[in-house]
Amino acid sequence: MGFSTIAIHAGNEPDSATGAVSVPIYQTSTYAQEGLGRHKGFEYARTQNPTRSALEKNIAALEGAHYGFAFASGMSATDAVLKLVKAGDHVIVGDNTYGGTFRLFSKILANYGIEFDYVDTADVTNVEKAFKTNTKMVFVETPTNPIMTVTDLQAVSDVSHAHGARVVCDNTFMSSYLQRPIEFGVDIVVHSTTKYLNGHSDSIGGFVALNDDEDAEWIGFVQNGIGAILSPFDSFLVLRGTKTLAVRMQAHDKNGRAVASFLAEHPRVEKVYYPGLISHPQHELAKRQQKGFGGMVSFETGSLESAKKVLEGVKLCTLAESLGGVETLISHPATMTHASVPVEKRGQLGITDGLVRISVGIEDIEDILEDLDQALS
Ligand code: P1T
Numbered sequence: 001m002g003f004s005t006i007a008i009h010a011g012n013e014p015d016s017a018t019g020a021v022s023v024p025i026y027q028t029s030t031y032a033q034e035g036l037g038r039h040k041g042f043e044y045a046r047t048q049n050p051t052r053s054a055l056e057k058n059i060a061a062l063e064g065a066h067y068g069f070a071f072a073s074g075m076s077a078t079d080a081v082l083k084l085v086k087a088g089d090h091v092i093v094g095d096n097t098y099g100g101t102f103r104l105f106s107k108i109l110a111n112y113g114i115e116f117d118y119v120d121t122a123d124v125t126n127v128e129k130a131f132k133t134n135t136k137m138v139f140v141e142t143p144t145n146p147i148m149t150v151t152d153l154q155a156v157s158d159v160s161h162a163h164g165a166r167v168v169c170d171n172t173f174m175s176s177y178l179q180r181p182i183e184f185g186v187d188i189v190v191h192s193t194t195k196y197l198n199g200h201s202d203s204i205g206g207f208v209a210l211n212d213d214e215d216a217e218w219i220g221f222v223q224n225g226i227g228a229i230l231s232p233f234d235s236f237l238v239l240r241g242t243k244t245l246a247v248r249m250q251a252h253d254k255n256g257r258a259v260a261s262f263l264a265e266h267p268r269v270e271k272v273y274y275p276g277l278i279s280h281p282q283h284e285l286a287k288r289q290q291k292g293f294g295g296m297v298s299f300e301t302g303s304l305e306s307a308k309k310v311l312e313g314v315k316l317c318t319l320a321e322s323l324g325g326v327e328t329l330i331s332h333p334a335t336m337t338h339a340s341v342p343v344e345k346r347g348q349l350g351i352t353d354g355l356v357r358i359s360v361g362i363e364d365i366e367d368i369l370e371d372l373d374q375a376l377s
Contacts, residue, residue: 003062003177004246011057011239023054025236047224051232055239059197062176062242063189065209067216069223070235074172074192075100076228077206079109081168081188082137083222084215087113089136094121094151096144096349097170098192099338105139107340122282124155131163141170142179143286146298146333146357147350148273150282153289157185166215172196175324176242177249178291187212193230195324198241199248203234248326251362252295259360260297262369268376270354271300295360296323298333304353307332311356313375316367323359328368331357 001009015024026049031042042048052070060068071077078101085091093105095118105116119126121140138160142151153169160167168188169181175196181189191197193205208219223229230238260274272279275286276293286293301307310330311319317328321336331337333351341351360368 006061007058007245008243010061011054012243013054023051023236023239025232026050027232045232046227046229049229049232049235051235051239052230055230055235055242058239058242059176059191059193059207060209062245063171063209064180064182065189066211066213067209067219069208069216069219070193070230070238071206071208071223072228072230073204074098074170074190074194074206075104076226077190077192077208078170079104080219080222080226080228081190081208082109082114083226084166084188084218085114085136088115088134090115090117090132090134091137091139092116092121092127092130092135092165093118093138094140094142094144094149095119095345096147096149096351097139097141098145098172099333099340101139101141101170103340120149121151121156122149124152124159127156128159131159131165135163135165137166137168139168139170141173142289143173143275143294143296145173145337146273146296146355148275148280148296148298150275150280150286150289152285153181153184153186157187161185172324173296174290174294175245175249177245178253178294179289182209182211184289188215193238193241194322196249196252197245197324198238199245199324199326200237200241201322201325201327201329203237203241205230205234205238248362249292249294252324252360253292255362255365255368256293256295256297256360258365259358259368259372260293262372263297263299266373266376268301268306269299270302273298273350296357297360298355298357300350300352301354301356307354307356310372310375314371315374316363316371317358317375323357325359326362328361328363328371329359331359333357
């Protein structure tokens with residue numbers, strides 16, 4: 001079956017009680033039991049909820065995974081995955097991830113005896129060199145937020161498996177439509193469903209998809225044990241969102257390419273970060289690994305002053321954190337999404353005060369370009 005057929009049908013069987021074509025929002029905390037130990041498979045809504053189960057089947061299918069778990073946020077999904085490692089274990093992490101991921105690892109999980117090393121995973125030899133005898137996990141984001149560096153998932157999976165470590169990929173920037181990490185050997189896929197999967201900037205959520213039976217059992221145990229579950233209403237919203245994922249991603253990709261090309265030619269723009277440009281160092285890899293290049297574009301304006309003019313000069317684009325919604329959002333990574341990354345590390349990565357990030361929406365492209373042009377001028 002094709003991607004859109006799966007997106008529209010997986011988990012979306014008509015409701016068994018009423019025949020409702022859209023999966024109902026089962027807004028309940030608990031379920032009546034017929035007798036002691038006799039129930040319909042639902043006991044308590046932290047543990048099981050039919051709306052959440054439908055979404056879990058749906059996104060697992062989109063990622064080509066056997067198991068899926070929906071969480072209250074992208075961060076709680078990542079946190080649950082990190083519960084697969086223990087004190088004394090070592091994790092290799094891409095040096096440019098979402099700032100909140102870096103904050104979770106360096107400021108919270110490091111306090112519990114988990115060791116982290118941050119390397120540029122775009123060069124697989126950096127990953128290879130970072131392995132230690134206690135390395136249990138390699139965590140990558142590709143393309144990275146916000147510098148758009150691409151990591152070779154197959155190469156990282158091969159080297160990690162040779163060292164007995166699991167590979168986790170945060171697939172938020174591409175969505176399941178543009179990139180399917182499991183096909184390249186990745187063990188666990190993480191999403192912030194807040195972004196493209198929901199797609200309408202009206203829900204916070206996260207997802208974990210994987211194939212390994214034992215790891216899946218543990219993630220399910222953690223989901224129930226800690227309780228950072230996605231609510232029935234948010235599950236409904238994301239389930240509604242994924243039905244149109246393919247058409248939205250095609251539109252984001254088309255507009256993203258147009259914005260990147262426009263910025264690359266603009267005299268006020270010093271540098272554009274977008275894997276779809278031939279000038280991008282991993283353009284060929286991105287072509288092989290991704291079905292498109294998506295709607296995330298970052299660019300260098302040269303100074304905080306210039307960045308501020310663009311960010312405050314836009315009229316159609318909205319100055320806001322987040323990404324992946326139908327509307328174009330524009331942001332300043334250094335003071336917004338990556339403020340928790342130390343300034344010298346930001347400098348090494350290219351997250352300067354002049355860097356601007358755009359989540360290109362699916363409005364008419366002429367309107368987006370006109371707005372950017374007037375703000376840049
Ligand atoms: O916000 P939350 O749903 O918890 O997701 C966190 C997260 C995880 N992974 C990636 C790649 C992300 O970009 C994010 C959240 N990012 C933003 C809010 C942002 O504007 O970049």
